[in-house]
Amino acid sequence: MEKALIESSRNIAIHIAILWVPNMRILKMQPKFLDKFLESLEKFGALYGPVHRNGVMKYDRIESVSELDLSGHQLPMIPVKKLFNPKQFTMLHFNEKGFYPDYSMIEKRVIIGVHPCEIHGVLRLDEIFLNDPADPYYAGLRDNSAIIGFSCWPTESSLCKSAGTDIVDEGFDLFFMNLNEFYLVWVGSSRGYDMIHEREEFFEQEVSHEDMRKYIEWRNKRNEVFKLEIDFGSMPDIMELSHNSEVWDYFAEKCLSCGQCTMVCPTCNCYNVSDVFDVTNETTGRRERTWDSCMFVDYSLVAGGHNFRESRADRLKLWYTHKLKTFGSEYGRPGCIGCGRCVDTCPVDINVVTVSQALISGEVPKE
């Protein structure tokens, strides 16, 4: 009897899934509901998103959804990676009895307004940080963060169309495609489904042919806006063939080793680890992790003074190998997700565009 009951409830569940899932994949929402809906997400975690603070656009904790800039015309200066691999945090504490982990930075969060390229960036970082054995801090932050993606409009520096990261079909809980008159809302996870389920009255199940036509029009229009492009498909071979190119010497001469490119790059993951004693005594303290940069001269320096990558050209080559050739042996894809931040940030114009153009043409940029 009991068995039969379980069986029949399972059948009902399967029926519900069949009935609901196809309709739930893409929904439509009127813009007037957006703020109310986003506010309702607070029960899933602390709200984060792109806001303007002290003249800089950054991902930050928000008090009210009215602070958010969801226009999609600008990228936060530091990518969303900082919410998964924080710039600085305590990994472990130690005392006379040994080490113990600190997970206090892990909280439930809802990150609103993440652009497609940024979501691709997080998926690349997953390949590093979630590869066995998983980094428990990154994994904890990932598990506990919902990602609410938002469509965007290309900037002068955007390369996402070239990189194939201008659209995204995984890595989000919900994705809002802003078509001005209305939003199309993709549901990407069961958590995303739960969010919608809470506020079903805001969403329309029917997406008409006319709506789809508007969406396609929007994409076609957006495709024409891009000003820059890179032939990413050819870059792995070009990188391989250019290993001894004098182009590297030209860029090495200019590079300031400031490391800004690594800080603003969504797929730079390098970090340093150091121990710090608590102020009051000499037995307790913490092991801290801080972002590092392969552009820094001591990056590959080992005890005893041997530096495996002393020359700036070698350090640039390593970075561009990861960005334009391949990132991690098993993943086989270049790390660049085409956000254009290095184009905007490098003070001496060394970026994926100038480097790839110089390698392809064999000519250095004109001053």
Place this chain on the structure above:
Amino acid sequence: MNISKMHENPYNPEPARIVRHYDLIEDHRFFQIRHVDMNRAMSFTYNPGQFIMLSIPGVGEAPFSISSTPSRPGILELGVRKVGTLTESLFQKQDNDIIYIRGPYGNGYKIEQMEKKDLIITAGGLGVIPLRSILYYVLDNRDKFGRVFFLYGAGDSNQFLFRDEFFQLKARNDLDCMYTVDKADKTWTESEGVVTKLFKNLPEIDPQNTIGLVTGPPVMYKFVIDEFLKLKIPKNMIQLSLERRMKCGIGKCGHCALDHLYTCIDGPVFTYWDTQHFRELI
């Protein structure tokens, strides 16, 4: 929220006790260590050529090659040169003191490839520390391998590591030991000159049936590899163990990147053929 239940923390080191230590040469010390948890100590195993991350709270953490062989379980052996703040602090530790370790990490020597083959194990200076692991592993499983040649070179007789131990090995008739120092003094009874000079003492070898192993200071690799290539040993049958800066040991921190690979998870043992694919190498 209990994250540790969901994800093991691979960065959290385990306590280990220094069981014994003695000086190999000036500023080079040998340590025998054992996990404080006896079950862990007895079940802990590794591949020759792997490394551990060693921590001293408040000072830091760094990778160290394991110098012992898994065929002699229970004790981990390390050979350490005093060269930075962490090793200076380690040298102040006494027997019974606690340090912290995690690992083992890396791939280790490709033992399957070595089985039934003749082996030319070539060490320079400190490079003998990881090679000592595979050397003893081979000696403990002697019938699985062909002829074994152990070539070791140091700067001078005062820099020759494990001198007593390695000279005792000369008595074995299932192992051919050849030792050299760059500059000999009166106490030195073996060859003089760089380690590549020892290759002329090798008997005839069958290159298709021989594995070359080499570890040493960065400057040494090219010259030893040239000798292996002169013997016509295929590039994918030359195994190298590389050293790099590391902060994690598990492919996350980025420091040990070699082109698109990581020394910590894709190495530290690479074949010479592997290294042809990443241009920067040794």
